[in-house]
Amino acid sequence: MIRVWIPAERSPSERRVAATPDTTRRLGDKGCAVAIESGAGQQAGYGDDSFAASGAEILPAGAAEGWEQADVVLTVAPPRLEADGGPGHVERLRAGSLLMGLLEPYQNRPLIERLSSQGVSALALELLPRISRAQTMDALSSQANIAGYKAVLLAAAELDRFFPMLMTAAGTVQPAKVVVLGAGVAGLQAVATARRLGAVVKVSDVRPAAKEQVESLGARFIDPPERDAPGEAGGYAREAGLAFLEAQRQQLAVHLAEADAVITTALVPGRPAPLLITEQMLAVMRPGSVVVDLAVGQGGNVAGSQADTTVDIGGVRVIGAGQLPASVPQHASALYARNVSALLEQLLIDDLLTITPEDPLLDPCLITHAGTCRRLDLWPALVEVAA
Incomplete structure (x- = not known):
């Protein structure tokens, strides 16, 4: 036995x-x-x-x-x-x-x-390989689903405004604008959760093929820079080159300036997480906005993020969310x-x-x-x- x-x-x-x-x-x-x-x-x-x-x-x-x-x-x-x-x-x-x-x-x-x-x-x-036979055994995906869901709830709790559009006697409240970086399992769950809460959502991913999934959830896809796009291997995004990352940061800065909340989920197996949001990019975000960094355990997608800690950087609340599955x-x-x-x-x-x-x-x-x-x-x- x-x-x-x-x-x-x-x-x-x-x-x-x-x-x-x-x-x-x-x-x-x-x-x-x-x-x-x-x-x-x-x-x-x-x-x-x-x-x-x-x-x-x-x-x-x-x-x-x-x-x-x-x-x-x-x-x-x-x-x-x-x-x-x-x-x-x-x-x-x-x-x-x-x-x-x-x-x-x-x-x-x-x-x-x-x-x-x-x-x-x-x-x-x-x-575990991402093959059909292994779908019921994919622990990374099951736990990433929880992380993406909980990340949006954290952002909504910390944000200084509502997520949905509300029509009241005192006037109409416009919906929050959310940007999700990475359209893997966690990112797509974050999109779905933010949309259910009534937010307007944009998504950035290095893989053009992710566009269809993003749009099926009612979000807008931000097309990646065409130069040296890394694509994917074995179901995971490849590590991006420096030229591509710089082009991506320049592109994202425009969208971050309009965002109320940002969820970052970009990871590369066995490598440090790519730095997607620099201190200069945080500076263009409005005071009171929120960033939730799900990649903090591998170095983080956000400059200044700290594991299991919320820090204020120029009025932007940056949440290093490394243990979200354990919180549910x-x-x-x-x-x-x-x-x-x-x-x-x-x-x-x-x-x-x-x-x-x-x-x-x-x-x-x-x-x-x-x-x-x-x-x-x-x-x-x-x-x-x-x-």
């Missing part, structure tokens, strides 16, 4: 959990024995009793045996090594076990190397748990945990397996050493 362990998240800002009673029951029906750390789902609205009723074993908080006995460990955030102040749980994982979660592989080389040396397999959900923990956990469970179920064959590295679904996101790091390209320096 495959033993699945769901620990409590250790970061104070992480309120999600990697399983719910529903997915626990599903995994039990697949022949898994599921154990969960006491209190792991409390902040997401899932108590120990609901997990026990779904067939999970509840282990005491801090229990080391969950890690020691597990065949599979499901997490949200990457666990911390003891050398980095962690509780020493990672070091207890057995050779041949599997760790699945949002492992932040580009920033977590020590963790990946430790897992490899212990013979632990690691699946980083950030690297129940739905975020429910969606994430379904993603993780759907992927794990693909590996359960005849009551055995079967990992096939050559599987197109696993090949890009299986970072370590059988004592080997399979993705040296995540860190260019390692590639140079290996060569």
Whole structure:
């Protein structure tokens, strides 16, 4: 029987959990024995009793045996090594076990190397390929939907005016003007939410192909500069060159001068977020306007933005929103748990945990397996050493 362990998240800002009673029951029906750390789902609205009723074993908080006995460990955030102040749980994982979660592989080389040396397999959900077969497992998309939605609510709460047009006895209030930078999953959800609130929305994206999706939501698309447009690869935007970024900034400055709220969502996997809004561009925005930077965790799209902090820059409120999915923990956990469970179920064959590295679904996101790091390209320096 495959033993699945769901620990409590250790970061104070992480309120999600990697399983719910529903997915626990599903995994039990697949022949898994599921154990969960006491209190792991409390902040997401899932108590120990609901997990026990779904067939999970509840282990005491801090229990080391969950890690020691597990065949599979499901997490949200990457666990911390003891050398980095962690509780020493990672070091207890057995050779041949599997760790699945949002492992932040580009920033977590020590963790990946430790897992490899212990013979632990690691699946980083950030690297899951964007193919049809993987849609139900796409944790980045499910969490980005929440981030885009919540970003607009934050902007509306901070803005010094209404989002919708209102006709009152005292006169008509014109709708807010919102600019969304990036038309990926988070950006499109931000567009849809802002439109539902009654705002007039414009969207900028480096991919001309995004125009149809943007306009289908009732927003206006800002065509990207034609020079050196980066396009996309594997479902993600490529990194833009300096000439293109400068041309894009000049183009955006005109629209920012008219904006009441801006949502920035531009990310490039494994690279610092592109700086789309400089201090000079913030200076052209009216005092009282709001900018929500969803890319702050990778350096930010906005000059001066700070993670999980709101700063005032020349009268513009800049919100560094790096943990928005965790601020909606129940739905975020429910969606994430379904993603993780759907992927794990693909590996359960005849009551055995079967990992096939050559599987197109696993090949890009299986970072370590059988004592080997399979993705040296995540860190260019390692590639140079290996060569």
